[in-house]
Every structure is written in structure tokens, then in C-alpha cells.
Amino acid sequence: MKWFRPSPSLAALVALKASLSAAFYLPGVAPTDYNEGDRVALNVNRLTPAIVPSTQQVESLISYDYYHEFFHFCRPKKGPEKISESLGSILFGDRILTSPFELSMAKNETCKFLCTSTHDKNSAKFTNLRIWQGYNLNWLIDGLPAATLTSQVGDESNQFYSQGFSLGGITPNPGDHKPFINNHYDIIVDYHRIPGRKEKPFRVVGVVVQPSSKQQKISGDGKSADCGNDTPLYLSESDNTDIHYTYSVIWMESPTAWATRWDKYLHVFDPRIHWFSLVNSAIIVIFLTGMVSMVLLKTLRKDIARYNQLDLNEDVQEDSGWKLVHGDVFRPPKNPMLLSIFLGSGAQIFFMTGITIMFALLGFLSPSGRGSLATAMIILYTLLGFVGGYTSARVYKSFGGESWKKNILFTPIFIPGVVFGTFFFLNFFLIWKGSSGAVPLWTMVALICIWFVISLPLSFTGSWFGFRAQPFDAPVRTNQIPRQIPEQALYLKPIPSMLLVGILPFGAIFVELYFIMSSIWFHRVYYMFGFLFVCYGIMIITCSTVTILMIYFLLCSENYHWHWRAFFISGASAFYVVLNAFIYWLSKLSLGGLASNVLYLGYSLLIGFLFFILTGTIGFFSTWFFVRKIYASIKID
Structure with missing residues (x-):
């Protein structure tokens, strides 16, 4: 029986096509097997901004097509062809195309000449600016992104793959910082040999690219190159610059199985932070749940028992608390x-x-x-x-x-x-x-x-x-x-109550939100869904408990306008999400130009709006259930 895993991008379609029960492989799920010498396709993706080493900040949010007219990268002889992508991949900006690179399984290549391209001064200005902004190239080999081998700060032994590799670099000479372009690529491909198999025994399990800048010498026939000159290549902004592109391919056998080849890409930065966040959030939930339980099991039980024991013909208005508004609490809200x-x-x-x-x-x-x-x-x-x-x-x-x-x-x-x-x-x-x-x-x-x-x-x-x-x-x-509403305490007024309560659900997801934002803006792989699942559950409980508690205090103060208040109190956590995005914008990003800033702020506000709808809904329905429950438990004349 062949190994099979459900396709990520087609998971929903599998349910729609359940009647097709015959055994089959979904594209991208089954491993691709190779014989020695078989062609291994290298596809190219967009260029994306990365963290600038000198500032440790991202300076742009604009991605560019690999074959953008100003980059002048080598093209296939028949022109680049589009590779089919999912809807989500297109929306996130992926543009995968074929390339002229020729890779043969388990066949090493040394300083193989690719092509010569010419950069005019406008192209040089455009490309140099992208180098200053720390742009990365993104390639795909057998579905794996080409990566840079890196390690966590303070732990050199813990190495992992960081997607993409640099377009160029900056000379470290003091007082003479100049951008240079990488025009030679050492492509290191890890492959796994399936034990005991004679036919197509090889699988690709890792891809690392080490780019460098060289002033190569090309032979007279234009078919070979000498990559011994390591002098960096600079793009002139006043004249045309010829660039010779070359590459080497190194195949290395690896014990890594195909099923675990993504493990090095899915690096968790200091998991102790996640555990600390979960413990902190769990303490908040226990504390809030305890408070609400005290209200429900102690205070409310006494109130309900007292109300139900009283003679309904007597005047008990002065001792009724939240019961005073029983005739208005289910009045339809405005709008x-x-x-x-x-x-x-x-x-x-x-x-x-x-x-x-x-x-x-x-x-x-x-x-x-x-x-x-x-x-x-x-x-x-x-x-x-x-x-x-x-x-x-x-x-x-x-x-x-x-x-x-x-x-x-x-x-x-x-x-x-x-x-x-x-x-x-x-x-x-x-x-x-x-x-x-x-x-x-x-x-x-x-x-x-x-x-x-x-x-x-x-x-x-x-x-x-x-x-x-x-x-x-x-x-x-x-x-x-309608009953007249008395003057409310300061903490029960709309703005203070929203700011007071909204910060608690935000605190439950703050750490995971930071990592999610980093994965979006720094183009990292986010795969900590176990932590995210627990945080999502904690956020739901927190939204419910804090909203119920605040609405209980509101009803006790004889304010029956709880519908919109419940929605806004819980939804106010979105304010802190947007505020966090602004702080992130100021501290982690250094975006130049109108477009990048508008994109960041626009998407941050859109995320905040959707989070407001989500958390507000959780708070409202939790409160609605609570209010119906307590008023259904008392006898009303």
C-alpha cells in the first residue's frame, strides 16, 4: 500500500468528491521519484523584501515578479511558462514560472554558464535600491523553497532553513558602502536514496542556495566560464553593465526521509516564549472563570433564591438589584x-x-x-x-x-x-x-x-x-x-469599560499574534497551529467571561442597554490589535514610500475590523445566553 497524505490545498474538494473512492495520488502530495540523471525542474517565484541586516528592519512590502523588466534575469529559450497555483497562492502574491536552470539528479555541475544580460542605468538604479532594501530571490526545486542555512542567535548548533536568498549585498568597507549583485549561485540539493529500490530510488529532501558576486571570465564560444575571480560585481548607474550569470550544482545524499523534509523549514523560535504565553493566558482564564463562577454560583444563587422566596405582592423594589430591569432587559436594541x-x-x-x-x-x-x-x-x-x-x-x-x-x-x-x-x-x-x-x-x-x-x-x-x-x-x-437609567459609575461607562475589558482577550493572544505578524511581513513559515489552537480557545473563554462579568455589573447598576455594550466590550480587543500593529509598524518596520505604508496600515485596519466582528460576536452570544438564563430562573409577577 502506497503512503498517502491528504492534499492541503484540496482538502475541501476531497469532501466534495467523496464518491470518487478509487485509489489515486493528489498533485503535490505524492513524492516525485527520480533516476540518476533525470531532469529536476527549478522554478522561480517572486522577489520579496527581507530584513535588512544593518537595521534589522523591513523597508518595503512590495514584491516583484522574477522576470521584471529591470532585473534582466536569464530567461528560458522558449520564454517562461506559468506553473499552476492555488487561489490562495495567487492572492498572497506567488507567481511561479519556469527557469533556464538545468539540474540533473545526482549530477554535479561546476561554474556552468547560464547567460549574459545587460543592465542600463535605469535598471541599475532600480536593482541597487532593491539590494539596499534587502530583497530575496525565491526558487522552488521539487516543491521545496530554496533556502539559506542559518542559525538562531546565541545557538549556533541549532541550524534551520530560512526561505529565500539575497539578491545582492553591501560591501563592508567603512565609509564606502556599495551594493553588489549576486550573479553566481551554488545550489546544494539534498537527496534521499530509498533503500532496496532499483527503479527511481532518489527523492529531493533539501535545497540550499549560496549566492555570491563574481566577475567571471567567459570563453570565446560563450559556453563555459571561469568562476575563480571573487571580486564583487557592481551595477553602474551611469553606464551599461554586462552581467554573466553562472551556477554550480552540488548533490548530497541525506538520511532525511521525504516525509520529514519540511522539518528544517518549520523552525520554532524559542518555544519557551510560547509556553510562557500559554501559562500566562491559562492563569488569566482560571482567574476570570473563578470570578464568574463566584458570581454565578454564589451571588446569583442567593439573589435568585431570595427573589423566589419573596411575596410577589410586596414592594421589593429597593432590594431587587438586577431584577429591577427585568421589564426592560429584553427590549430590542437600537439598530x-x-x-x-x-x-x-x-x-x-x-x-x-x-x-x-x-x-x-x-x-x-x-x-x-x-x-x-x-x-x-x-x-x-x-x-x-x-x-x-x-x-x-x-x-x-x-x-x-x-x-x-x-x-x-x-x-x-x-x-x-x-x-x-x-x-x-x-x-x-x-x-x-x-x-x-x-x-x-x-x-x-x-x-x-x-x-x-x-x-x-x-x-x-x-x-x-x-x-x-x-x-x-x-x-x-x-x-x-422604558425605565429611566441612573447615573453610572466611571468604570461602567462605554469607553472605560471597553478599554478595561478589551485588553484581556488581547493579552491571551498577544504572543501568537506577534509570530503571525512576523510570518506575514517577514515572509516566514508559520506552523505553530497547536499553540494557536489553544490560544484561540483561551481567547473564546476570555471574551465570554469578561463580557458576562461586565454586563452583570451593568445590570446591577440598572442599565439594561446591554446588547450593543456586550458586542463592543468584547470587540474592543480589536482596538489593542490595531494599536499593536501601529507599535509594530514603528518598531519593526522602516517602510519607505507611500505604497508600502498604505498597504501595511490598510491591511492592519482590515484585520482589526474582522477581529472586532469575531470577538464582538463571541461576547454577545455568551452574554445573551447568560442574561436569558438568569432571568428565566426567577419568578416575575
Whole structure:
């Protein structure tokens, strides 16, 4: 029986094609086996900004196509051909193309001449600026990204692969720092020999590229080169510069099995930080859960027992506490349409996030499937349109809403419209800069088609079922005349309560958020989904407990406007997410130019908005359950 692992990028499609039960290999899952001398394809990807060694900061967010007109890299004789990619890979800016490099399995090459290209002064200025900004080249060999072998600071023995390798470097001469371009590549490929197999026994299990700058000598026939001159090659910004590209290939046998070849890429930087974060978050959750338990099991139990023992004909107004507002606590909130739309979209995001993290935890969304994480999120969000429509419709009906047609229409359009509109606006900046990250027009059309053909009908169907279902009836009768709300304590006012409570859910995810942001902006592989899964659970518990506790205090102060308050109190953690992004922007990034800054701030605000919807939804439904439970437990005249 052949070894098989589900495809990351096609995990959702497997479920749709369950009827095709015959044994087969999914593309990218089965290992590619080679005989000695077989051609091993080297594909090229975009150029991405990396950390500048001198400043330890990222200075740009714009990625460029490998065959951008100003780089003048060597092209295949028939021209570069596109390699098929997943939707998520395209959205994240991958542009994978063929290359003229010729690699043969287990066959070493030394100083093999590739081509000669000419840089004019405009191309030299463009390329030199990219070298100053620390750009990396990204290649793929047998699906593995070409990497630089590096080690963690203070632990030279702990080596791992860092994706990509430098476009060039800066001369270290004091007072004479000049950029040079790397034009020679030592390609070191690790391969694994399958024991006992005679036919196609080799598999690629590791790729390291060591770039260097050389002024080679090319033979008269232009077919060979001498790479003995290690003098760096500089691009002149006042005249044309000829560049000779060469490469060497070194094949090294490795004991690493194909199934574990990604281990060196999935390096966890100081796992003690993650454990400390989890312990810290767990302590917060235990503390909050203990406080809420005291309220529920001690204070509320006494209150409910006292209320139920009193004579309902007596005047007990002065000793009723949160019972005083029983006739107003289930009064519909202001703007019930908008709140129900937020809650529907929040439920959709909640289940999408949870299922995605679960799939990633189980290994279905491995980094070997480029863009599989984003693809899974898009597919899940689309298919969960039914959940969003149903939740929004039933909540809106429970609020007594009557504009059901508007609710059905706006639920699948409002939040996705904001996200798509922001994404579309930011895409113009990528187009303006000629970035490879600019999403192609047909990909945009495909997203719109997915939205209208799949998501909208599912949302409409969910709304139809939601409006047909019974509303959540209030356990107590609502008075016709609203009760007057007394002056509130400072900590119960909207802004202080939001700032006070919102920081606790943020504290539960702060460390993982830092690593996620580093993986996004520094182009690192994030694969700590076990920690992320636990942090997600802790965040849910924290959002629920702190919101319930604050709303309990609010009700005790005779304030029955809890619906929007519950949503905003829990959602206020998004404010700290955005604030953290601003601090990260100032401390870790040194972005030059309008486009990079707009992209960072735009995407940070968009992430904060979605996080606000998610956490606000968690806080609201937890509080709604709590409020219904306590008022259903007392006898009301």
C-alpha cells in the first residue's frame, strides 16, 4: 500500500468528491521519484523584501515578479511558462514560472554558464535600491523553497532553513558602502536514496542556495566560464553593465526521509516564549472563570433564591438589584438590523476560523501546499454563508425586526463588501508599483463569481430557514414604558469599560499574534497551529467571561442597554490589535514610500475590523445566553 497524505490545498474538494473512492495520488502530495540523471525542474517565484541586516528592519512590502523588466534575469529559450497555483497562492502574491536552470539528479555541475544580460542605468538604479532594501530571490526545486542555512542567535548548533536568498549585498568597507549583485549561485540539493529500490530510488529532501558576486571570465564560444575571480560585481548607474550569470550544482545524499523534509523549514523560535504565553493566558482564564463562577454560583444563587422566596405582592423594589430591569432587559436594541448583520458575519468568521485551525492542526494545511491556508479559508467562508444568513435572520427576528428583505440582502453583502472593497482599493497601490502581489483581473472576477454563485445563495437559504424558525422568546415580559437609567459609575461607562475589558482577550493572544505578524511581513513559515489552537480557545473563554462579568455589573447598576455594550466590550480587543500593529509598524518596520505604508496600515485596519466582528460576536452570544438564563430562573409577577 502506497503512503498517502491528504492534499492541503484540496482538502475541501476531497469532501466534495467523496464518491470518487478509487485509489489515486493528489498533485503535490505524492513524492516525485527520480533516476540518476533525470531532469529536476527549478522554478522561480517572486522577489520579496527581507530584513535588512544593518537595521534589522523591513523597508518595503512590495514584491516583484522574477522576470521584471529591470532585473534582466536569464530567461528560458522558449520564454517562461506559468506553473499552476492555488487561489490562495495567487492572492498572497506567488507567481511561479519556469527557469533556464538545468539540474540533473545526482549530477554535479561546476561554474556552468547560464547567460549574459545587460543592465542600463535605469535598471541599475532600480536593482541597487532593491539590494539596499534587502530583497530575496525565491526558487522552488521539487516543491521545496530554496533556502539559506542559518542559525538562531546565541545557538549556533541549532541550524534551520530560512526561505529565500539575497539578491545582492553591501560591501563592508567603512565609509564606502556599495551594493553588489549576486550573479553566481551554488545550489546544494539534498537527496534521499530509498533503500532496496532499483527503479527511481532518489527523492529531493533539501535545497540550499549560496549566492555570491563574481566577475567571471567567459570563453570565446560563450559556453563555459571561469568562476575563480571573487571580486564583487557592481551595477553602474551611469553606464551599461554586462552581467554573466553562472551556477554550480552540488548533490548530497541525506538520511532525511521525504516525509520529514519540511522539518528544517518549520523552525520554532524559542518555544519557551510560547509556553510562557500559554501559562500566562491559562492563569488569566482560571482567574476570570473563578470570578464568574463566584458570581454565578454564589451571588446569583442567593439573589435568585431570595427573589423566589419573596411575596410577589410586596414592594421589593429597593432590594431587587438586577431584577429591577427585568421589564426592560429584553427590549430590542437600537439598530437591530446592523447588529444582526454583524452577528451573522461574526458567526461565519467564528466557525471558519475554528475549522481552519483544526484542519491545520491535523496537518491538512501543510506549508508544502502553497496558499492552502488562504484557499481553505475562502472555501470555508463561502460554504458557511448558510450559517451567517441563518444566524442573522433568526437574531433579527428575535429582536422583532420586520424588514426581512433588507436583512436577507445585506447580510451576505455588507461585511464581505467592506472586505472586498478595501482589498480592491489596496490592490491599486500594488498595480501602481508594478508589484507581483497585484491580484490579476481574472482572479478578482473569480472571487466575485464565487461570492455571487455560491455564497449569496447559501446565505439566502440560511436566512429563509432562520426566518421560518421560532424566535428566541424573552423569558420575562417587556414593559411598554422604558425605565429611566441612573447615573453610572466611571468604570461602567462605554469607553472605560471597553478599554478595561478589551485588553484581556488581547493579552491571551498577544504572543501568537506577534509570530503571525512576523510570518506575514517577514515572509516566514508559520506552523505553530497547536499553540494557536489553544490560544484561540483561551481567547473564546476570555471574551465570554469578561463580557458576562461586565454586563452583570451593568445590570446591577440598572442599565439594561446591554446588547450593543456586550458586542463592543468584547470587540474592543480589536482596538489593542490595531494599536499593536501601529507599535509594530514603528518598531519593526522602516517602510519607505507611500505604497508600502498604505498597504501595511490598510491591511492592519482590515484585520482589526474582522477581529472586532469575531470577538464582538463571541461576547454577545455568551452574554445573551447568560442574561436569558438568569432571568428565566426567577419568578416575575
